[in-house]
Amino acid sequence: MEPFVKQEKEGKPILYTIANWMETYNGLTVGFTSRHGGVSKAPYSTLNCGLHVQDLSEDVVNNRELIAETIGHSFDSFTYAEQVHGKEVIVVSELEKGMGRTSRESAIQAKDAFITNEKGIVLCALFADCVPLFFYDPVKQVVGLAHAGWKGTVLNISMATISSMTHTFGSRPEDIRAAIGPSIGVCCYEVDEVVGERVKELLSVIEIPSEDGLNVLIAKENGKYMLNLQELNRKLLRQAGILSSHIEVTELCTSCSSHTFFSHRKEGGSTGRMMAWIGLS
Template sequence: MNNAEPFVAPASAPVEERPYLLHLAGWEAAFPGLSAGFTSRWGGVSGSPFGTLNCGLHVRDVAADVVTNRRRIAEALEQPFEAFTYAEQVHSADVAVIGSALKGAGRDARETAVQDRDGFVTNEKGIFLCTQYADCVPLFFYDPEHEAVGLAHAGWKGTVLNIAMSTISLMTHTFGSRPANIRAAIGPSIGQCCYEVDGTVASRVYEALASMQASETAVQTVITAQPNGKYMLSLQALNQKFMEQAGILSSHIEVTQLCTSCRTDLFFSHRKEGGATGRMIAWIGMRA
């Protein structure tokens, strides 16, 4: 695993006129034509408390402002707005294959989004996959051998349901991807420093760790008990364990050091901001 921060922000400060985007710069440099990254909270037109680059149509923001923000991101990435595909996320482990028939779904209305899915895969160029976040974990996948990409939204429910494995398995069965060749990245999300959970969530996490026969050392990197009866949880570390169990090499997994709760100057955080906040998107696609 590479310990350097994989998500690279622009050197310049955010401005109102354009989206402030963090790119998976190493991937984009290594694989020409690939575009992948994560948005910030800046560079859009949304007002408070969604200021300014809110990409979520479901948070009571002005829908026209959200669509404008999404259009700005497409323009910044120099891709047609019609290429960007969204889902109605439900904290599941269900993943959809996206082809030309679903290209652009949900980009300007929830009703046209891919329903009840939390992940996408595609091997078609010119399709950009998008998932939405305000603390949950974005999981990125790229198979350079078959030029296939995947993207998954992993909250605690999707994580313990192993959406990482669901995405990898779908890439394997649909495109012939070999896990040992897949590159993976874990994006900005709430870190173990800030993510306190109760015993109900912790019990599901311990069950997931037991299912993979994790060592005590591995368990400690994922979850630690606190004197108040709560637990501090690293969804990033748990998703990494699932990726490795699925056959992705540890050297092919890059993990962010950016916590959305610590960095509300840069990101939206549902937990830190009491639920009244916007949504970032993760994106990945291959340029046509």
């Protein structure tokens, strides 16, 4: 069953929430935006959440405010970073709360993963094909969010995030729930030999049997590969100790569904960004 469930209300942004998590765990808000229900003009129409594209800043901030209002959280709690396709994790506290929500200059710098155990903070990250990774420890009451493009994935940002949750808050991997959100699928993600070799190196380092890697990196006759980033991240989550039964994996491809989501690959780079979010109240 698809874990990301469409939430649609008249006059409001269209959102996708991890409904079963929110129904099970009180005070948890978690989900992913669509491209619909905002105020941005083409080619960023309409719910662009990225300040780093050539959209009007006031429209982006307006979109972010509309999302906050729709999910019922104060806009002051929304916290963003400047993402750099790395694997650095930051522990977000009251000091960082609200950073980056209205400008890039005020954002947390050079981070791609975020964890917190403080209520009233909504962690936010931006996507347009890369893989959003969501983490929740219901025992220690810790949430996390990571941005995993191919670079972050081969750097094993999932392991970095889980390790930070473990070392900072005492989380146990077997208690953590994880979800892999809407992103470009193996159906659409062709990569060159350079990327393919980096993925092969990772599979070798983490000792994934070669036959298990066949559904991650599929060779093509033109010398390129189709890359299944969602499945690769699922394998990395398992390697990090997350139970298979605690991993939710979307079937939504941002490229196939570019009518619903922004897709950097499908739209030639001139497009908006979705926002993934997670927080406790």
